[in-house]
Amino acid sequence: MKEGKEKQPCSGYKIGLNRTLILSYDSKTEIAYDRHVRDICTTASTFTSRNDLKDPKKLALHKLYRPERVTPNEKGYALLNTARINKGMAFTLKERQYLGIHGLLPPAFMSQEQQVYRTMKRIRDEPDNLGKYIILDELQCRTEKLFYRVLCENVKELMPIVYTPTVGLACQKFGAIYRHPK
Numbered sequence: 083m084k085e086g087k088e089k090q091p092c093s094g095y096k097i098g099l100n101r102t103l104i105l106s107y108d109s110k111t112e113i114a115y116d117r118h119v120r121d122i123c124t125t126a127s128t129f130t131s132r133n134d135l136k137d138p139k140k141l142a143l144h145k146l147y148r149p150e151r152v153t154p155n156e157k158g159y160a161l162l163n164t165a166r167i168n169k170g171m172a173f174t175l176k177e178r179q180y181l182g183i184h185g186l187l188p189p190a191f192m193s194q195e196q197q198v199y200r201t202m203k204r205i206r207d208e209p210d211n212l213g214k215y216i217i218l219d220e221l222q223c224r225t226e227k228l229f230y231r232v233l234c235e236n237v238k239e240l241m242p243i244v245y246t247p248t249v250g251l252a253c254q255k256f257g258a259i260y261r262h263p264k
Contacts, residue, residue, distance in 0.1 A: 154167045154181065157181055157182040157183075158181070158182040158183055158186065159183075159186060161181055161182075161183060162183060162186060162187075165222065165223055165224060165225055165226045166226055168224060168225040168226075169194070169225065169227065169228075170192070170197055170224070170225050170228060171187060171188060171190060171191060171192040171197065172191070172192060172193060172194050172197065173187065173191075174191065175191070194227070194228060194231060197228050198228065198231055198232050198235060201217075201221060201228065201232050202232060202236060204217060205217055205218070205232075205240075205243075211242065211243055211247075211248040211251070212248065212251055212252060212255065212259070214240075214243045214248070215243050215244070215248045215249070215251075215252050215259075216259055218232075218233075218240070218243060218244060219252075219259075219261070220261065223261070
């Protein structure tokens with residue numbers, strides 16, 4: 083190896099400032115991912131080969147269908163009160179520490195499937211449809227992903243609760259079931 087040249091960890095990749103992974107797919111464009119945030123907040127998508135990066139059609143498809151890499155701006159208690167990004171007990175230990183919510187959640191970890199099961203058990207234990215509607219409304223205000231997953235997996239069972247006739251009853255008793263503004 084010649085002096086003055088650094089050995090890169092992998093051909094096509096280089097490590098930039100602040101632990102940033104630079105992936106060069108042509109001479110004009112570079113994609114940068116912060117390794118720490120990538121490991122914590124998302125799963126990294128992979129290519130079948132380096133040549134996929136050079137093909138403009140495959141690159142365009144990758145950009146269109148790749149999972150979103152969103153790092154929430156909120157930390158701690160504010161994050162738990164944001165329904166769009168709250169995952170409930172599905173946050174991993176790394177995510178809890180990085181996002182500042184480690185002591186704000188129970189020490190157990192639960193997958194989304196387990197949370198769906200517990201939510202459906204709670205809904206099925208409720209004797210009246212208005213109570214079931216209140217549970218679903220609270221779930222939607224707390225964590226939207228879980229709400230829509232529960233709804234999608236149990237459409238036939240929950241449609242009468244989130245649609246007529248229960249919504250009409252909820253409108254009539256709005257003052258009694260009001261929790262917080264949306």
